[in-house]
Amino acid sequence: MEIKKGIAVSPGISIGKCFVIDAEDYRIPRRLIEPSQRLTETQRVRNAFKDGIVELTRLQAEPKEIEGQKIKDIFAVHLSYLRDRTLRKKITDMVNTELVTAEFAVSSTLRDIASHFTKVKDVYISERAADIYDIEHRLLGHLVGGKRQDIAALKEEAIIVARELSPTQTASFNKEYVKGIATGAGGRTSHTAIVARSLGIPAVVALEDITESVNAGDTVIIDGNRGIVIVNPDDNTIQQYLEYAVEYTELEHRLDTIREKPAETRDGVRVMLMGNIEFPDEAQGVLQKGGEGIGLYRTEFLYLNRNTEPTEQEHYEAYSKTVAVFKSMPVVLRTVDLGADKYTQSRRYIREPNPFLGLRSIRFCLQNLTMFKTQLHAIMRASVLGDLKIMFPLITNLQELMQAKMILGDVMEDLDEEGVPYNRKIKVGIMVETPAAALTASMLARDADFFSIGTNDLTQYTLAVDRGNELVSTLYSSVDPAVLRLIRTVIQDAHKAQVETSVCGEMASEPESVMLLLGLGVRTLSIAAPMIPEIKQIIRSVTIEECNKVARKVLGMNSERQISSFLRDAARKILPEAF
Amino acid sequence: MRPAMQFVDIASKFQASITVSKAETSVDGKSIMQMSMLAATYGARLKIKAEGADAAEAVEALRELVEVKKFGEPTPEEKSRQMS
Numbered sequence: 001m002e003i004k005k006g007i008a009v010s011p012g013i014s015i016g017k018c019f020v021i022d023a024e025d026y027r028i029p030r031r032l033i034e035p036s037q038r039l040t041e042t043q044r045v046r047n048a049f050k051d052g053i054v055e056l057t058r059l060q061a062e063p064k065e066i067e068g069q070k071i072k073d074i075f076a077v078h079l080s081y082l083r084d085r086t087l088r089k090k091i092t093d094m095v096n097t098e099l100v101t102a103e104f105a106v107s108s109t110l111r112d113i114a115s116h117f118t119k120v121k122d123v124y125i126s127e128r129a130a131d132i133y134d135i136e137h138r139l140l141g142h143l144v145g146g147k148r149q150d151i152a153a154l155k156e157e158a159i160i161v162a163r164e165l166s167p168t169q170t171a172s173f174n175k176e177y178v179k180g181i182a183t184g185a186g187g188r189t190s191h192t193a194i195v196a197r198s199l200g201i202p203a204v205v206a207l208e209d210i211t212e213s214v215n216a217g218d219t220v221i222i223d224g225n226r227g228i229v230i231v232n233p234d235d236n237t238i239q240q241y242l243e244y245a246v247e248y249t250e251l252e253h254r255l256d257t258i259r260e261k262p263a264e265t266r267d268g269v270r271v272m273l274m275g276n277i278e279f280p281d282e283a284q285g286v287l288q289k290g291g292e293g294i295g296l297y298r299t300e301f302l303y304l305n306r307n308t309e310p311t312e313q314e315h316y317e318a319y320s321k322t323v324a325v326f327k328s329m330p331v332v333l334r335t336v337d338l339g340a341d342k343y344t345q346s347r348r349y350i351r352e353p354n355p356f357l358g359l360r361s362i363r364f365c366l367q368n369l370t371m372f373k374t375q376l377h378a379i380m381r382a383s384v385l386g387d388l389k390i391m392f393p394l395i396t397n398l399q400e401l402m403q404a405k406m407i408l409g410d411v412m413e414d415l416d417e418e419g420v421p422y423n424r425k426i427k428v429g430i431m432v433e434t435p436a437a438a439l440t441a442s443m444l445a446r447d448a449d450f451f452s453i454g455t456n457d458l459t460q461y462t463l464a465v466d467r468g469n470e471l472v473s474t475l476y477s478s479v480d481p482a483v484l485r486l487i488r489t490v491i492q493d494a495h496k497a498q499v500e501t502s503v504c505g506e507m508a509s510e511p512e513s514v515m516l517l518l519g520l521g522v523r524t525l526s527i528a529a530p531m532i533p534e535i536k537q538i539i540r541s542v543t544i545e546e547c548n549k550v551a552r553k554v555l556g557m558n559s560e561r562q563i564s565s566f567l568r569d570a571a572r573k574i575l576p577e578a579f
Numbered sequence: 580m581r582p583a584m585q586f587v588d589i590a591s592k593f594q595a596s597i598t599v600s601k602a603e604t605s606v607d608g609k610s611i612m613q614m615s616m617l618a619a620t621y622g623a624r625l626k627i628k629a630e631g632a633d634a635a636e637a638v639e640a641l642r643e644l645v646e647v648k649k650f651g652e653p654t655p656e657e658k659s660r661q662m663s
Contacts, residue, residue, distance in 0.1 A: 081612060
């Protein structure tokens, strides 16, 4: 039995057999297989070689504007390696004799070759080690990619254990069978955490070397309330957790009974609670939990789980399906937020040194107008079906907003020419998620119909902390005095300009932050569906007077630690069961 | 890596098994992994051995690549001449 402590990011308890995914860009631990798995593992090696050859042949044939001949030569060398039977045999032999996973055999064999090169004195040859690492990466990519298909095709319940799950991996989840998630990397607002919360799957992240502590099929307990993962628990522990699980389900049911009641404070102030979704099939879940619309509809999924970019019709079908669920309730659709940790098909291979400060989100859209216009065209077509609103992400200055609106204007003209109906008065707002946007909120307010404060990126950019890096996760906090001052600025400026403001970051779904946000003047929160009942319960238990007092106190405090412990105490008094 | 690839590409066209030796080390001439790990840099002495029906043609084709075409790349001397 081994107990690991991480960060609890999605509540609930689950016990099950684990399914391990290694990462192509992280050290592969030596993991053993049963003799009976030899055939499957060696076949996986052969398939990875085969898939690698297909991929490289395709890449070689593609006309590439920038790289040219040099890249083609490199691809040719890689191809030559993948066609080398003696290399493949060396790897399958290792699987057979040492009984290790395909991933480990590939990684260790190629790393041996690479280290052989680095020892050679000749610079020309020693530099070739980089090629070998590339080949390793490519093969592992195919092995891990194959695993991804396995998650999609899961036939029995499993707990996923991985270094980190990419958006592409989570997009292909078979939600029915994924019962828990444990990752080594990540933080409260990393992609895995957001997805797990929205699907209601218990999850713990930042478990560091968790992937080295498990083998496929081990029994694992995920305690998403306390941030604990137990590998191979003893019978007593399992029994104890089965009891916890029952208690927790009871609490959830109790909360579900408030679904029909309004999110209203004790002194009668109405708060709007909306849902954040990524996939159209999550829409129903938001309604079931009592959400009053969608405050953040992420649209990247259309690009993640496939090899070609989506067509206008595919965009349209996804949006109209979602809008249809909500009828006259508002649906705020965020235009594609790709780049940084999520990539489009064509750009997947171009790496940027600082992706979070690079060509991502609205910047990427403004440089790829065909793609951007395709999405806007589909949104506008769907705009007649309900109360659809458009939100541009990662705005840092007024020009970007003006430019994006101008392009939207172009699309409207196109639709006029085509004679396609659309909502001419569609509301256009922005995510306030950069310090630049927060500080200039009063200027942006003149041209935006609404603001949505994205606290995840706002925290990351304000505190200069990578939200997915577990090594600095203790520095990441949305209630840091610096972040709170920016949020207050945005709310005050928006209020003066009479621009509606909501909060759609993970902060809005943290029970301890709700009173603070209400006290700062927020009246619309958009959160993961499973969190709606609990947050509503808190709203219904407080008065605005109390919230204002909390906010005033907090703004006078000068350390994050002081603030978070004060907020936790305040929330514990209201909803003790949740803590 | 390109010269090794050219060598392997030509060697693979023949039925004969091809062994390449540098000092005490012998490797399979049709395997890019083994050929590149031989780390034969400019000026290295290689022994090429072929066994099988088309062995003679194989050796001749490989000799031509190494000695006559010199892998289609400038030698270090030629490179330094180009630079000056």
